[in-house]
Amino acid sequence: QEQRRRLLDVASRFPLPSGCRFSYGTAGFRAYGATMAPAVCRAGILAALRSVKLAGAAVGIVITASHNPVGDNGVKIADPDGGMMAQHWEPFADALANAPDPDALLQLVLQFVKNEGIPLGGHHTAQVLLGRDTRPTGEYLLDAALQGINAIVGAHAIDLGILTTPQLHWMVRSKNKGIKASESDYFTQLIDSFRRMLELVPKDKSGDELAKKLIVDGANGIGGVKLEQIKAKLSGIDINVRNSGKEGEGILNHMCGADFVQKERVTPHGFSPEDVGVRCASLDGDADRLVYFRVSSPSDNKVDLVDGDKILSLFALFIREQLDIINNNGSQVNKSLSARLGIVQTAYANGASTQFLKNLGLEVVFTPTGVKYLHKKALEYDIGIYFEANGHGTIVFSEDFLSQLESLINDHSSEAANGSAQYHAAMRLMAASQLINQAVGDALSGSLLVEAILQYKGWSFQNWCELYCDLPSRQLKVKVIDRSSIVTTDAETKVSQPSNLQELIDKETANYTHGRCFVRPSGTEDVVRVYAEASMQVEADSLARSVAQHVE
Ligand code: NG1
Ligand code: ZN
Secondary structure: OHHHHHHHHHHHHOOOOOOOOOOOOOOOEEEEHHHOHHHHHHHHHHHHHHHHHOOOOEEEEEEOOOOOOOOEEEEEEEOOOOOEOOHHHHHHHHHHHHOOOHHHHHHHHHHHHHHHOOOOOOOOOEEEEEEEOOOOOHHHHHHHHHHHHHOOOOEEEEEEEEOOHHHHHHHHHHHHHOOOOOHHHHHHHHHHHHHHHHHOOOHHHOOOOHHHEEEEEOOOOHHHHHHHHHHHHOOOOEEEEEOOOOOOOOOOOOOOOHHHHHHHOEOOOOOOHHHOOOOEEEEOOOOOOEEEEEEOOOOOOEEEEEOHHHHHHHHHHHHHHHHHHHHHOOOOOOOOOOOOEEEEEOOOOOHHHHHHHHHOOOEEEEOOOOHHHHHHHHOOOOEEEEEOOOOOEEEEEOHHHHHHHHHHHHHOOOOOHHHOHHHHHHHHHHHHHHHOOOOOOOHHHHHHHHHHHHHHHOOOHHHHHOOOOOOOEEEEEEOOOOHHHOEEEOOOOEEEEOOOHHHHHHHHHOOOOOOEEEEEEOOOOOOEEEEEEOOOHHHHHHHHHHHHHHHO
């Protein structure tokens, strides 16, 4: 009774404006911030139910619209393992967000609770951790989320304040593992494991001052703020934050940030020709995306870009090298590690990166767009590395692999074995597994791993760039009346409906050397995206254009 009353109450406090339609999509609910309160409140209800269902395990809510304009906002839910909410709850998320009135909402919840066997009304507990980015609507929406959570009897909300998206995911994951989960624990883990990585850099590789210098474009978001807080404690690297989110420095994601740099390929606001040659990193507004760049020349604003694919390639190379050292090197202990290493990409990965990874003999697999698909696939391996070209990605390690690694390290604990290459490689993998955020892509921890690997290899930005040469590509958006009329298959690389479209795409593609092209409906915008690749830029452009015409 109490439960019914609370749900009716909260639903009447946040009526759904007519004409509003929310879809959970690839990144949760997103819209203009001021219109989001009903959806965010309902996400609060949803998160609390999810926690009740999972026996009171902590669930997370992040209020952010990532790389989108400052006026937008959004909400998404993190499951107890720190990953995205289980997909089979998404239809309920949609229905809940769109329930037209309090009665409909109540009926929906009761029905779902029954179907899913959620022990609502018993002596259950639930806890939801909340984080938000720096958007002006964040506090208002946080309140809506709190009201939604509190509408579930027994639910307990913990407001963690302003955080990067990956921090919140990390905290949810840590909390449920029973390990320390505060922000300072997060920082300590980053700082300590980064230091350990640098201690394991071979002495002959220690580079010059430029090798230690990094300029970070914080997109005027939360990532820059957090980096400023810890950079003094990161020894062995000299970090300078621009677009740090300080008053007066600029607008969130406006002419800056990872999305801007990756799409426009020009220097973000706040960078100048004086920065030519220095290694730069760019985060997005909630710091879950990372790309690198270098100002190419003093005379124009173009950049040399290192995107998610090349970050992935660097990580893959490093991990593979450590595994090879462990398994091939003669050493006193000579124990080998069996590890299945898997690389996960989407169709947007540059074809040259896929070729590079396959040439290394690595297993490369594809999933549809959206981190939830990539992450899930990566978990199937002992070490799974995934990235989207736009800079979202991470590395996940299986428990089994980590315990093998640990016992290998223990076997080497004798003085003599302790100096061996095998021992060092195992220590590097262990440190990397602690530095990288295994819950979700994290620009802060990701950039520190990049920096540590570059120092380990004694590599400049140029060396990294030259791993392979990107194939020219072009992305276009096409507005159509109903984007859901396009249905894809084979990890979105092929169109199955409308039935003749794939044939037309194949025909166009056949006209180009190294031609590759696919189309898919966006999960976050009301457009169909066209992607084309070919051996020359003009060809990629024209392939994309002609296929776009078939889509229109
Ligand atoms: P959609 O709009 O479904 O293409 C975009 C990005 C994804 C992912 C999501 C979530 C591209 C081509 N797509 O998805 O990679 O980041 O947003 O933010 O960049
Ligand atoms: Zn983001």
